[in-house]
Amino acid sequence: MEFYEAIKTRRTRYDIDSTATIGDNRIEEILRDAVKNAPSAFNSQSSRAILLLGENHVKLWSIVKEILCSKVSEENFAPTDAKINSFAAGHGTILYYEDMAVIKNMQEAVPTYADNFPVWSMQSAGMLQYVVWTALATEGMGASLQHYNPIIDEEVAQVFSVPKSWKLIAQMPFGSPTGEPAELEYMDLANRVLVKK
Numbered sequence: 001m002e003f004y005e006a007i008k009t010r011r012t013r014y015d016i017d018s019t020a021t022i023g024d025n026r027i028e029e030i031l032r033d034a035v036k037n038a039p040s041a042f043n044s045q046s047s048r049a050i051l052l053l054g055e056n057h058v059k060l061w062s063i064v065k066e067i068l069c070s071k072v073s074e075e076n077f078a079p080t081d082a083k084i085n086s087f088a089a090g091h092g093t094i095l096y097y098e099d100m101a102v103i104k105n106m107q108e109a110v111p112t113y114a115d116n117f118p119v120w121s122m123q124s125a126g127m128l129q130y131v132v133w134t135a136l137a138t139e140g141m142g143a144s145l146q147h148y149n150p151i152i153d154e155e156v157a158q159v160f161s162v163p164k165s166w167k168l169i170a171q172m173p174f175g176s177p178t179g180e181p182a183e184l185e186y187m188d189l190a191n192r193v194l195v196k197k
Contacts, residue, residue, distance in 0.1 A: 009137040016089065017091075022139045031049055046121050048166050053092045067155065087171075098166070100165050100167050125169045143174035156168065
């Protein structure tokens with residue numbers, strides 16, 4: 001797929017199922033290639049990822065539901081329950097992390113830019129997420145990006161043996177799309193892109 005077509009293909013897909021258009025080995029290959037090649041400031045390589053498949057994928061969303069059930073009133077829980085179930089219905093989930101030990105080391109190694117490294121870390125994380133999301137879309141997979149951190153961090157870390165220096169940034173449930181993405185309205189680009197000659 002052409003690069004610009006791939007960019008257009010990547011859309012938020014909430015309607016997914018547990019099937020996959022590609023094998024799990026290919027999904028793992030996409031994730032490994034993206035983690036290796038996504039850019040990072042000073043080549044710090046602070047981004048980390050965990051691929052959850054099968055029972056581990058389902059377990060994640062059970063954890064999310066259990067925690068939210070204690071925080072959302074029973075009368076208001078139905079929409080939350082439906083949303084969590086839609087993510088659990090997918091084929092897998094990618095957990096995105098940033099290794100705070102790497103960021104701390106960079107701050108100490110290059111103190112002039114110490115305040116910038118956490119910001120640059122988030123930029124790196126976003127680029128990694130976008131690369132993976134777009135790559136999955138080109139393979140016919142649907143995904144969305146979720147942010148149930150920090151309320152799930154502690155239990156997820158315990159269940160999946162996450163290193164203590166890793167900070168959870170986002171969750172990406174994915175699967176075969178079962179519906180079309182929502183129609184989008186775009187702002188006038190003249191207000192978003194300025195060209196100075």
